[in-house]
Amino acid sequence: MKSQTTLKMMLAAGAFSVAMSHGAHAQDTVKIGSVLSVTGPASFLGEPEDKTLRLYVDKINAAGGVAGKKLELVIYDDGGDANKARTFATRLVEDDEVVAMVGGTTTGTTMAMIPVFEDAEIPFISLAGAIEVIDPVRKFVFKTPHTDKMACEKIFEDLKKRNLTKIGLISGTDGFGASMRAQCVKVAPNYGMEIVADENYSPRDSDMTAQLTKIKNTAGLQAVVNPGFGQGPAIVTRNYAQLGMNTIPFYQSHGVASKSFIDLAGAAAEGVRLPAAALLVGDKLPANDPQKKVVTEYKQAYEAATKQPVSTFGGHAYDGLFILVEAMKRANSTNSGKIRDEIEKTKGFVGTGGIVNMSPTDHLGLDLSAFRMLEIKGGDWNLVASGS
Template sequence: MKKRALISAAISLMATCTLPVLAQARDPIRVGAVLSTTGPAAYLGDPQLKTLQVYIARINEEGGVLGRKLELVHYDDASEAAKANGFARRLIEDDKVDFLIAGTTTGATMAMAPLVDKAGIPLISLSGAVVVVEPVKKWIFKTPHTDRMAAEKVFEDMKKRGFKRVALLSETSGFGQSGAKETRAVALKYGIALVADETYGPKDTDVTAQLAKIRAVPDLQAVFVFGLGQGPAVVTKNYAQLGIQLPLYQSHGVASNEFIKLAGKASEGVRLPSPALLVANALAANDPQRPLVTSYAATYWKQYKEEPSTFGGYALDALTIGVAAIKRAGGTNKEAVRTALEQTKGFMGTTGQFNMSATDHMGLDLSAFRMLEVKDGGWVLSK
């Protein structure tokens, strides 16, 4: 009788210990997102949310991840970095998410950074500034190219065309400020003299005063605008209204068809560095990115009847990299997932090929950028 009782107790104990594990295995993997789906950065954040929604639904239809469904929990920071901190806290403390795809803007990402570090939860950022990953932050990764890389790609093109005297017009947002800093830092490397340096606010509706100052600079050869969202479209319209004929460059912060819609005919001739997505169908048949970017473009169009943007592509890359890390980690243990993210190697995304490490939480190089130009109301590879 005693032996039977001991066996029964052991079975009961085993069942008690196993139940939480089985329950966890059935629980969804919770993906938290804080994105700018309204406000000045909405045309960046809106396609990011839409991309996550359609691809998470697809993953779930195909059986989920490690036998578990994905559940997206998302909040809109309205393009206000101050709100991102509160939403990140809610996702971590109340919603108990397993990892974060968050930060449409650099300001939002940096506002969340202290919480992420304290909680010890992986975050894959969708923002552009180099400060997000330099210096390396243990728990933060990112998928877009950096602002420094954008400046270098633009200056490569300018050097090729013989431009040496350039004006910089940057936004006072986190992305714009960081971009301006990086632009100044790499200009001399390419033999570029920044002979004017002006700023504008992300919500400004008129930038003609700054552009008039720039126009007055002697022997100016080109203008480089560093901003994101609606502001650069305002700058581009004002540029045309003032009749400035000099070449106009933008950063990857406006790499979207929405920029052309907002700027209209004034966008004609604008050049910028961009991922391959905007010219998916123009890529060579043997281009390693072509299958992925054309598939994403078709999927997005089928679901939303809208052209995809590079910003949505950043979200797809973040989701795919995050899911792959969970699979390699064998679950959602946060330290294991973080380590697996650092082991991302040879991953071809919409943004380029990612090779991350403990010292590089982005993993892209300059070859991932293509120089594009607006021609006849659409994006083409710049010659």
């Protein structure tokens, strides 16, 4: 009888010890979540995002964490599936009890997750491109990449300088491609642009020759713009060259701003222009550029850790993570509402995508100056000189 009583006391003490240990662990850490497309058709976006978050959370924790707490990063891979993304978002809220979220690789997965985080009142910093992520403004939703509307405006600004006004569009029907096409059509009149041809393709299409032939035969055509991401734009670029359309200026979007696009498109990418972040041309920036230090250090750290070339997509994750971390420091709290308020107050944050100044009416905080117009020459990114 005595031994049974002793055993019960020991078990109770053990349970109390485990509970205390768990409580102490919980007090010393803070969970942040992420849902990324690490595999699937958008893996070229999600993989560098995943590697960036893991790399820098480790660095932050090694340096002592945030306000004395270690970050616990919980990542799920949605494979580019919007339904899976929503399921994982719910899990982050209900099971993992994260205080904030940095993720959402694509526009489609992001839009599926927004209601979950809005309802839970947990700040969500998306890594997706479409303007609809932050327009209209939602209280708990922010994002780091330049918008598709900004990409259209930057491209049209460059076309206007070249006195090219009659434009053909060939757009992906994916969430980003469709959204950017709509934005380009919407803002074209503001820049004196006339859309003289308008074709599209499915993300699964393996040849866009038919659509490009129609565009090529359009009277008065002066330039072509390809809103899209994934492998589609690389196929379009190869088909463009095969049809001998290289004499017609060709623009891609920031949705292809990684070395993998150049590798996939090969020699056909020569001469293609696109708006992108300074990260891709960090070594070519003047010494007094405020972003030079940030993009150079990120590039060196990422490439040393992964043995892979840097992409703007990993840069979006870097910006999202550090906007969150700085907000947590200012809030001096793990309360999601207080963190949200500080994210919205972000001013003068120098990231890989530009200098961020958010406000209650702007949950992106970037203007057109954050975009650089690049041209692919010799298989590499080059800054387009002013007026050229």
